[in-house]
Amino acid sequence: MLTKHITGALIVALALSGAAAACSSSSSGANAQADAGPPDSGRVPTATTGTIERGQYLVDHVLVCGVCHTPNGKDGKPDMTLYLAGSRSYDFTDKDGTIVTVNAENLTSHNPEGLFTWSDEQIRTALTQGVDDEHVSLYPIMPYPEYNLLTRTDVDSIIQYLRSVAPNPNVVAADYPYSDQNPSAPPVDGTKIPHTTLPASDPGFAAAERGRYLATVACLNCHTPQLGADVPDLTKAFAGGKKYTFIRGAKENTSVNITPDMTTGIGAWSIADIVASLKTDTEKGTGRTLCSTHPGQADYLGKMTDGDMTDIATYLHTLAPVMNGPFKCE
Numbered sequence: 001m002l003t004k005h006i007t008g009a010l011i012v013a014l015a016l017s018g019a020a021a022a023c024s025s026s027s028s029g030a031n032a033q034a035d036a037g038p039p040d041s042g043r044v045p046t047a048t049t050g051t052i053e054r055g056q057y058l059v060d061h062v063l064v065c066g067v068c069h070t071p072n073g074k075d076g077k078p079d080m081t082l083y084l085a086g087s088r089s090y091d092f093t094d095k096d097g098t099i100v101t102v103n104a105e106n107l108t109s110h111n112p113e114g115l116f117t118w119s120d121e122q123i124r125t126a127l128t129q130g131v132d133d134e135h136v137s138l139y140p141i142m143p144y145p146e147y148n149l150l151t152r153t154d155v156d157s158i159i160q161y162l163r164s165v166a167p168n169p170n171v172v173a174a175d176y177p178y179s180d181q182n183p184s185a186p187p188v189d190g191t192k193i194p195h196t197t198l199p200a201s202d203p204g205f206a207a208a209e210r211g212r213y214l215a216t217v218a219c220l221n222c223h224t225p226q227l228g229a230d231v232p233d234l235t236k237a238f239a240g241g242k243k244y245t246f247i248r249g250a251k252e253n254t255s256v257n258i259t260p261d262m263t264t265g266i267g268a269w270s271i272a273d274i275v276a277s278l279k280t281d282t283e284k285g286t287g288r289t290l291c292s293t294h295p296g297q298a299d300y301l302g303k304m305t306d307g308d309m310t311d312i313a314t315y316l317h318t319l320a321p322v323m324n325g326p327f328k329c330e
Helices: 052-062 120-129 152-164 205-218 271-280 306-317
Strands: 089-093 099-103 226-228
Touching: 052 152, 052 205, 120 152, 205 306, 271 306
Parallel strands: none
Antiparallel strands: 089 099
């Protein structure tokens, strides 16, 4: 989600997934491009690998950008007349107790409300380093620290797809209070994200490692506790315990442990159980709908391919268990 960054111990987190899209750079960094002319101004496109189709799949069903960037209608369902046009707002409490309202930005190709004037490199920098076209750090509810680990091909695919989204003139309110603080949140260290415990000779090893990549960009942000503001504790990756609230005055929620710990995690779940939960957005055994902040609805994670769901489930099922919790959302 392209939102301004507020420094501090943030009560945060939508994995959303959401919603849109990954790290550290000050506004004067080499990747903070000054060129903001329209796409037909003679710039050479740099998003030259990947495909629009792959980009749509990532945006809609892996990173689930619409959870934040497509507001809901009165019926509680996404208002597709405002697809990726922004304006969904979230309230967070900063370390000094200030309540901060951030608003998901317009990601359509509209000029001037959307990304029309952004270069490919400006979109890439916002997505992976958290610096926007005005050299302002983004609020890390948009999980750019994790998106920094997206492959070049996947980032290019996302850029190509966003360029293809029909322009929508929706005007997004400014974040309040406005903040222009740098640098942005630091990138996640991919070398510290745990690998599957399966040996390389195991038939499921390749699937688990593919799942590691997908889980890192889709699940890590919400399901990992923080050492401090915007810094995940990767010794407890995927072990839950991150606290967050999105509605002013609401109770805090805490993300659940999705490592295979038998006491505090999902150790009693099979790979098939995890896949079924992703598909149906319900909990094994009880059938209860998962936490309302989990983007598992049919139009979001629920439409990932069976292969990708199985890869994620294989990875989570074969992680080293981490005792943490148990946690549950209210």
